[in-house]
Amino acid sequence: MEKLRYERPVIKKLNSGSMNKFGTRTEYTPVTHIDGASVKSLIEEFGSPLFAISERTIRQTYKDCLRAFNNRYPRVQMAWSYKTNYINAVCNVFHQEGSWAEVVSGFEYHKALKNGVPGNKIIFNGPDKTDEDLIAAMTNNSLIHIDHLDELYRLIELTREHNKRPRVAIRVNMDTGVYPMWDRFGFNYENGQAWDAINKIILNDQMDLVGLHCHIGTFMLSANAYAIAATKLADLAHHINLKFNKKITYIDLGGGFASKNNLKGSYLPGNIGNPSFDDYAEAICSALLNSEFSKQELPLLILETGRALIDEAGYLCGTVLANKRLSDGRRATIMDFGVNILFTSFWYDHKISPAQDFSHYTEDGVIYGPLCMNIDVVRESVTLPPMKKGDNVVVHTVGAYNMTQWMQFIAMRPNVVMIDLQGKPHLIRNKENLEYILEREEMPGYLADFNL
């Protein structure tokens, strides 16, 4: 019989509070305040439910991210991903910190311009740019990231018609070892599409190819995927230099860093298991520094990080509407917010904290929203102390995508406040009301009256 291989035993510390073989308790202390602002008074003043965004956390997270990259690479520029959260006050915190704007539609493009972002500091991504969008982007000297050949050809036509020479990059998609591959946006690296697009741009000589872009996925749990992406883009830049003696001025690695949220089905909580900014920075910066770029040619590294910069800064404060027993005996708690405003509960297990004192007793249960739809589940299974009607809760890590993907179904979108560095709340988006909705509707004359 083959001798069994010896494996050295290891002793590992179990952290209380994180997952161990006894499971995890969800809550130890109530969350009564957010950055010094009392949850109860926030709800009293601004209503329930209510989104609250911590300015302090945004600025701190931004600085942490930038520091991780600045410590490893000499030229780094962030560009705020508007679609992650495009409430103007949020965008402007990022712009105050030095962030450019990254937009994926004409609507977002004009939002960034209105916020005062100079045209040449707006990166225009996305597969759906109209002629008007492309003309505006050329006129404002924005960075146009070309997504497909049809766009490339249309842009060549427009440059002739309008006698412009825009600054462009191409979006490249590639195999980074993470599947399913995001290959529906941009030009593929492995099959030669990207190289083909590069040749078409440079040899037609109607636009200035200044950058290379990729956005390899979202909530990427592998930092190494970025090393592969950075290496492939650096390789393209090297070949451009060899063939055309032309320097690429920036490499844009898009977004996709994981926030500290708990992805459904993952074993470890997000704040332990997900890669840190340092992990991502190490992968990306090492790949770029170890590539063929000489010291003088090192391109600007652009990052379009979205969710990882804003998720932790966002809280949703809400109120318990009712409790009930399900037919299988489980406790169900119904909140005044559902998937209509907490879209990300479809893929995250959001941490939920009671906002007032509670007993040591806990119970497993399910948390529902108020929508009359079976899919309106905020948490399928969560261990919480029992709460009664009127009690308040705080849902954590909701800053990314909820305030852009929220839907107006049955109820209207609630107030959003920004809590400033002194702990003072400022209203940054008014809750919608009936007039706001009706303003958009039209009634044909023949439908105006009825008799019941």
Ligand SMILES: *Cc1c(COP(=O)(O)O)cnc(C)c1O
């Ligand atoms: C959505 C998006 C981002 C931001 O992605 P996150 O996963 O939120 O970091 C960045 N760049 C592009 C092109 C995007 O579409």
